[in-house]
Structure formats: C-alpha cells, structure tokens
Amino acid sequence: MKKTLFAILVALSLVGCGNQQKPTEVKCSQRHHTKSLVLYYSQTHVTEKVAKLFAEATSADLDSIVPVEPYNGSFTETIERCQKEMEKNEKPQLIKPMNVDVAEYDTVYLGYPIWFGVAARPVEAWFMRFDLRGKTVIPFCTFGSGGLETSVAALRRMAPSVNILDGFGIRSVRIDKAEEEINEFLIRSGIKPGTVEEIPPFGMKRSLNDEEKAIFDAACGDYIFPLGTPVLVSSRTVKNGTEYCYVTDCKDQDGKPARSEVYVIVSNEEGVGPEFTKVVR
Ligand SMILES: Cc1cc2nc3c(=O)[nH]c(=O)nc-3n(C[C@H](O)[C@H](O)[C@H](O)COP(=O)(O)O)c2cc1C
Secondary structure (H helix, E strand, O other): OHHHHHHHHHHHOOOOOOOOOEEEEEOOOHHHHOOEEEEEOOOOOHHHHHHHHHHHHHOOEEEEOOEOOOOOOOHHHHHHHHHHHHHOOOOOOOEOOOOOOHHHOOEEEEEEEEEOOEEOHHHHHHHHHOOOOOOEEEEEEEEOOOOHHHHHHHHHHHOOOOEEOOOEEEEHHHHHHHHHHHHHHHHHOOOOOEEEEEOOOOOOOEOOOHHHHHHHHHHHOOOOOOOOEEEEEEEEEEOOEEEEEEEEEEEOOOOOEEEEEEEEEEEOOOOOOOEEEEEEO
C-alpha cells in the first residue's frame, strides 16, 4: 500500500514555475467590476483559509462544494476511497445544492486541494456539471508539493470553451504566506490595483555547485516524498532573496526515469532557511 501511495503522490504531485521583478504599476481590468464568487472544496480546511482570503481581497461572495458522502477519513482512507472510485470511473455523486446561483456570477474563483495531481474529486464533479461558458474561472489550490499547472490543464481539457486563467497555488505548509501571495497574484492578474516588483526570467540552466546542492538539501531534505536528484539549476533575483529552479532526475508514476523542476526561495532575511515552494512534474 505504502508503495502505491508513494507512486501516486510522487507521480502526481505537481507545481509550476513563475516568471515575474522592479516596481511595476498594474492597471485594473474590467474583472474588478464584475460580480464574483469564490467557490471551494476543502477536506482539511487549508483551501478554506485561502478561499476566505480570496473572498476578502476581492469582496466576492463565498460558498463551498459539499459532497453528500463527505471525504472524512484519514489521508490513507481518502486515497483508498478515491482509488476505488477511479477504478469504477465514479465521481462523488450527490453534491448538495449550493446556497448561491452560479449563473449570476461573471467570475468564479474555484478553489480545491490537489488530489492525485488534479482538482479534488468533488470539484471536478461540480465542474463537469456546470456550464461555465461566458464566465471567467480563476482556479486556486493548495497542495503538498504541487499541482496547479496540471490541475488547470485538466480543467481546460474538460471545458475548452471556458475562459480559465492560470490561477494561484500554494503548498499547505506555506499557508502563512498566502495572504501576501494572493495580494500579489491579484495585482499581477490586473484584478486589483497596485504596484508589484517586476520579476526577471530565470538565467541559463547550468550544473550545480556545492552551495547550490546544499541549498536544495536544506530546502527539500525533509519532504516526505523524494523529489529526485538535482542535476541542473538556474536562478534569479526576487524582491526579498534569490529563487532557484532545480531540474531533478526522478521517476514517473510507472517508475520510468523522468525530470521535474523543484523551486526553492532563499530569503535575504536573517534566520530564514531555504524554502521549497513547489515542484513541477
Ligand atoms: C487523496 C489525496 C490526494 C492528494 N494528492 C496530492 C498530490 O497529488 N499532490 C500534492 O502535492 N498533494 C496532494 N495531496 C495533499 C493535499 O493537496 C494538501 O494536503 C491540501 O493542502 C489539502 O487541502 P484541504 O485542507 O483544503 O483539504 C493529496 C491529499 C489527499 C487527501
């Protein structure tokens, strides 16, 4: 069982790069004036915290997706239940009616934990049932290691004609940074007025030196699942430190050799160690 869990999580945990630094004033788009809903599912309340922050920052209405048979087991029990459902190609069936009429909203901030590299099953089930054409969907998610990009790609495959933005994601262990990062995300997306640093692109990928290897180990060494062996690195200066993108040799879900990108921030602040922010598989 352990092996299966490991394989699933290693294979499916994901994340994304970001390219963005230099103060830049971002003008607000029309989206700021539209009617917005923050709709989320959260099993263990991490995504719920992020949802509340989005609702507060955007003055949007807030509602949640509630499966009639709640996923209230332990992590392992939830994995097992999902595996059974996936084998039978079953989605959680009876999502309770929500308190709001989604049709009334132009913009839906859709929040979910990453499960198996994609949006948690109740959210996928909901997403498949609603016609969101003509609306803007802004996904946001929380995860153990990553999954924003793959989950957004999966939503786009499900609804190619819906306008789905790239969205926002954060590791659950970094939840204390969520408020600041959401604010920055909203400004960069043109949803909220404000000034943010322009972020330069990463430099050339190159072999790592001993210091860079030590940074990787310090940031990632205690993560519960292996993130692979770093073989290349690139870096860039960000507002409060240096961000590294490590290319690692790892295994895919079938145990075949694969590559992933692991992102680490080294803050200029004294006493703050290197922080693993996401992995993109
Ligand atoms: C069934 C299940 C599958 C998961 N799969 C992944 C995964 O593929 N990648 C990942 O980074 N985290 C994964 N996680 C971790 C959750 O995404 C993470 O703990 C999330 O922040 C929980 O949010 P919540 O408190 O809102 O439920 C999984 C958790 C569960 C229960």
